[in-house]
Amino acid sequence: MQAMVCERPQQGLVAARLPQPQPGPGEVLIRVHACGVCRTDLHLIDGELPEPKSPVIPGHEIVGTVVAHGAGVSAPALGARVGVPWLGHTCGHCEYCTSGRENLCAEARFTGYQRDGGYADYVVADARYVFALPDRYDDLHAAPLLCAGMVGYRAYRMAGDAPIIGIYGFGAAAHLVAQVAIAQRRVVFAFTRPGDYRAQDFARQIGASWAGGSDEVPPVSMDAALIFAPVGALVPAALAVTKPGGTVVCGGIHMSDIPSFPYSLLWQERVLRSVANLTRRDGEEFMALAGSIPLDVHVEPFPLGEANAALARLRHGELSGAAVLTTGL
Ligand SMILES: [Zn+2]
Ligand SMILES: [Zn+2]
Numbered sequence: 001m002q003a004m005v006c007e008r009p010q011q012g013l014v015a016a017r018l019p020q021p022q023p024g025p026g027e028v029l030i031r032v033h034a035c036g037v038c039r040t041d042l043h044l045i046d047g048e049l050p051e052p053k054s055p056v057i058p059g060h061e062i063v064g065t066v067v068a069h070g071a072g073v074s075a076p077a078l079g080a081r082v083g084v085p086w087l088g089h090t091c092g093h094c095e096y097c098t099s100g101r102e103n104l105c106a107e108a109r110f111t112g113y114q115r116d117g118g119y120a121d122y123v124v125a126d127a128r129y130v131f132a133l134p135d136r137y138d139d140l141h142a143a144p145l146l147c148a149g150m151v152g153y154r155a156y157r158m159a160g161d162a163p164i165i166g167i168y169g170f171g172a173a174a175h176l177v178a179q180v181a182i183a184q185r186r187v188v189f190a191f192t193r194p195g196d197y198r199a200q201d202f203a204r205q206i207g208a209s210w211a212g213g214s215d216e217v218p219p220v221s222m223d224a225a226l227i228f229a230p231v232g233a234l235v236p237a238a239l240a241v242t243k244p245g246g247t248v249v250c251g252g253i254h255m256s257d258i259p260s261f262p263y264s265l266l267w268q269e270r271v272l273r274s275v276a277n278l279t280r281r282d283g284e285e286f287m288a289l290a291g292s293i294p295l296d297v298h299v300e301p302f303p304l305g306e307a308n309a310a311l312a313r314l315r316h317g318e319l320s321g322a323a324v325l326t327t328g329l
Pocket of ligand 1: 095096
């Protein structure tokens with residue numbers, strides 16, 4: 001099969017012909033149709049994530065068809081269209097797994113990081129961690145739901161019932177979360193890199209009530225902020241425009257250092273927290289929402305072999321929405 005492989009950090013991806021993988025007990029073999037490109041893939045390729053499988057095939061927003069079962073598997077059925085997300089495996093018995101927080105399991109294994117992912121014609125996945133996909137989205141448009149959508153949704157859920165939500169970094173996750181928030185009658189403010197008027201126009205087109213640079217002050221203070229950009233300086237910036245009692249949620253897996261800031265920014269019961277990974281419950285809830293709310297998923301398709309070009313466009317903030325690799329199978 002064709003695959004794009006991360007052989008060593010900071011060297012980009014290398015095109016390779018590899019043997020088709022075989023599903024082990026409890027696993028399914030999936031023929032990949034589309035795989036989204038996530039910022040986490042950049043962190044992996046840049047060597048910013050500890051102890052990756054090496055070499056590793058990135059990609060954790062996978063849409064494909066089940067073509068073989070490993071021993072003991074009966075579902076999902078052969079021929080079923082499924083999605084494979086970031087969360088690839090958990091232990092099932094630790095204090096986190098048994099309390100609805102499998103996203104924090106110390107033995108969790110993640111797709112396209114510690115297990116081979118979807119930048120390939122085929123992928124093997126644990127059958128218990130794949131999702132059915134809403135019919136209203138074709139393969140290309142379903143792919144970003146699997147991380148941008150699901151992990152974005154977990155960040156959004158941590159904002160509680162906040163009526164006014166600011167979103168920092170208006171990329172793939174933000175454009176999906178903003179649509180869910182607006183459908184649920186919240187007001188969304190979008191913060192982009194200063195001077196990125198194209199991203200600000202995109203945010204307004206999605207339905208943001210206000211869009212501006214991250215150095216700008218929004219028209220009113222916010223009840224919550226979601227930070228999807230990997231920039232630590234946004235934390236004090238967001239706290240400064242969040243109301244007393246409001247929550248600032250950091251949604252990325254990696255962020256530059258957070259500069260020191262005066263306690264007054266946190267004082268008055270503001271909450272600062274991160275969100276890590278996702279649980280299967282997050283995924284199921286988000287897929288149910290995506291099935292009922294017609295999300296306008298913005299994608300930019302690339303052939304699998306042009307993964308490095310897609311990653312470069314993401315790195316330089318040149319995408320509106322999500323890059324998705326297609327295998328042509
Ligand atoms: Zn566990
Ligand atoms: Zn991701």
